[in-house]
Amino acid sequence: MLMPILQIHSEDMPAYAIVCGDPARAEKISRKLENARELAFSREYRTFVGEYEGIQMAVVSHGVGSPGAAVCFEELIRAGVKTLIRVGTAGSYTADYPAGSVIVSTAAVRSDGLTRQLVPDGFPAVADIDVTSALVAAARETGSGEGEAVSGEAGTEAGAASFTGVGATKVGVGITVTLDAFFTGVEEIPHRKYKQAGALAAEMEIAALYIVSTLRGARAGAIVAIDGFADSDLAAEYDPHTDAVAKAVEHEINAALRALATLARQDQATR
Numbered sequence: 001m002l003m004p005i006l007q008i009h010s011e012d013m014p015a016y017a018i019v020c021g022d023p024a025r026a027e028k029i030s031r032k033l034e035n036a037r038e039l040a041f042s043r044e045y046r047t048f049v050g051e052y053e054g055i056q057m058a059v060v061s062h063g064v065g066s067p068g069a070a071v072c073f074e075e076l077i078r079a080g081v082k083t084l085i086r087v088g089t090a091g092s093y094t095a096d097y098p099a100g101s102v103i104v105s106t107a108a109v110r111s112d113g114l115t116r117q118l119v120p121d122g123f124p125a126v127a128d129i130d131v132t133s134a135l136v137a138a139a140r141e142t143g144s145g146e147g148e149a150v151s152g153e154a155g156t157e158a159g160a161a162s163f164t165g166v167g168a169t170k171v172g173v174g175i176t177v178t179l180d181a182f183f184t185g186v187e188e189i190p191h192r193k194y195k196q197a198g199a200l201a202a203e204m205e206i207a208a209l210y211i212v213s214t215l216r217g218a219r220a221g222a223i224v225a226i227d228g229f230a231d232s233d234l235a236a237e238y239d240p241h242t243d244a245v246a247k248a249v250e251h252e253i254n255a256a257l258r259a260l261a262t263l264a265r266q267d268q269a270t271r
């Protein structure tokens, strides 16, 4: 069956997918797959399939923002994808996780418009527990390249966690916030409250991923590379094109690939 917006056929789709915002990043991730091939590049949605550690998986870009990303998640699940991991970028709420860190999102604050049109107020946007466990383990074991794993303690601020990773990459685990607005207008976004309540970072698509996956019976998780500060008190000049961010992106990609392969092997063992 042809998915009308992604322009992919369900017959070509594996059960596992990595999703990311940027079509160029999807291509970059696909280069880590064996026998990678591009299935379609329709609007912002670029789809590759290939194998990682012998596991068939897809890599698909979903663009910026929840409504467009939700279209991608819906069509992927309709096409047969059952496990999705988002690999993204986010602004941090805490100096404990500066640019160059990575954070695994356990749940997302639904500060978006899209999910309000899908589920009632108060319905939680939560990650799947098995996907999250696999992601946390993989993020702590993996690095941006060759290197030795290190570990340490992050600060004591609410939501902060112990970290491990390769080199200077910190791995946080906690709640993220999904917003619609990237650039601010005249309305205030309650960054300070999110931060005080213990959220670690803000981005623009995870709530949509968790809600659509919950609604449609798929499982999902997400990992983000920190590329600056979301909170205006901490805001430095936004520059996502630094070596530290590139290293964190590489780290999260490696972690997501490893986690997805682990989950697939667990599924094979329990079938």
Ligand code: R1X
Pocket (backbone or CB within 6 Å): 021, 063, 064, 065, 088, 089, 090, 182, 203, 204, 205
């Ligand atoms: O999720 C956010 C969005 O997709 C993070 O980065 C993008 C905007 O640059």
